[in-house]
Amino acid sequence: MIAGRTPRRVVITGADGFIGRNLALRLAELGDVVLPLTRSSTSVAWHAAVAEADAVVHLAGANRPADPADFDAVNAGTATLLVTALEAANCAVPVLYASSTRASGDDHYGRSKRAGENALLDYGKRSGNPVYVLRLPNVFGKWARPNYNSAVATFCYNIARDLPITVNDPAAPLRLVYIDDVVTTLIAVLDDRPAAGFTEVAPIYTTTVGAVAETIRGFRADRADNFIDAVGAGLTRALYATYVAALQPADFSYEIASHRDPRGAFSEMLKTRSAGQFSYFTALPGVTRGGHYHHSKTEKFLIVHGKARFGFRHVLTGETHEILVEGETPTIVETVPGWAHDVTNIGDGVMISLLWANEIFDRTRPDTIAAKV
CATH class of the missing domain: 2.60.120.10 (Jelly Rolls)
Known part of the structure; x- marks a missing residue:
């Protein structure tokens, strides 16, 4: 906790998800109080948490539901539930929404994310409360779920365990943003309260699926040969941190020749x-x-x-x-x-x-x- 700083009470929806867990940890480091909401939280719990909040970060969402109807129920539905809770509480608090770059598209997922954006932005216009929308590309980093959050998480998990990975098109473009940069942006918005509306997260890394796969394969091979890549900056630094975070405890150590x-x-x-x-x-x-x-x-x-x-x-x-x-x-x-x-x-x-x-x-x-x- 930072001396002399007044703790904030921050509601995080989707608090047990990939971004939520990283954000909650950073806020706790600052001395803030996190009011977590998850899929198991009732409507009553949402209303109670929002009524106590100094700020709300809306991260709840569905990426790959078994039933496509869950796109609307979760991505649009939770935004509507949040607006209802905010209006019931009649509180003047900033609202941050982690949307997706796919919200500009016309597939089921994109439409559901855009509906969530519109519900919150309309609430901001009616209430005068600042609403910030972050349209995120593929987010990667520690604690991302393999076979769910991103291809990077899957590559790191499988390669760390000597499991095969599938790369259908190595040249396929990939736009990535690192979890630490997302969290830093969210906290900066909470701290600085810039102009409301769409908010950029930087840096965004532009690469290909094949390049990312080869970089992560290289981490695995280098370790066996006592090599280390240039892992101190940029995308390679972020990918290396993500790969190491995917290691099993049994692989936290390894012997070298004497x-x-x-x-x-x-x-x-x-x-x-x-x-x-x-x-x-x-x-x-x-x-x-x-x-x-x-x-x-x-x-x-x-x-x-x-x-x-x-x-x-x-x-x-x-x-x-x-x-x-x-x-x-x-x-x-x-x-x-x-x-x-x-x-x-x-x-x-x-x-x-x-x-x-x-x-x-x-x-x-x-x-x-x-x-x-």
């Missing part, structure tokens, strides 16, 4: 295709590791446990340099092309070091030339 010899152990933790790789190694007391130089490769060492002496010698001039570090004072030691270097455990126990190299080790071109310091 190469052991009398000096200690060495393991490659993570490899990237454009920013090198991360490893760690251990050294027993008195052990020296290294004793080589590089022409282009650079490395960063971080001793996280124990004491170490790094030695350097310029391979042409013979100039030497020494650095003493210990785990209690985190210090990055960087190797420099053209300088031979080694590291010695000068402590009484096992030394542990993290290591980043700016390139993945290539046995055919190792750029590692043996040379004493």
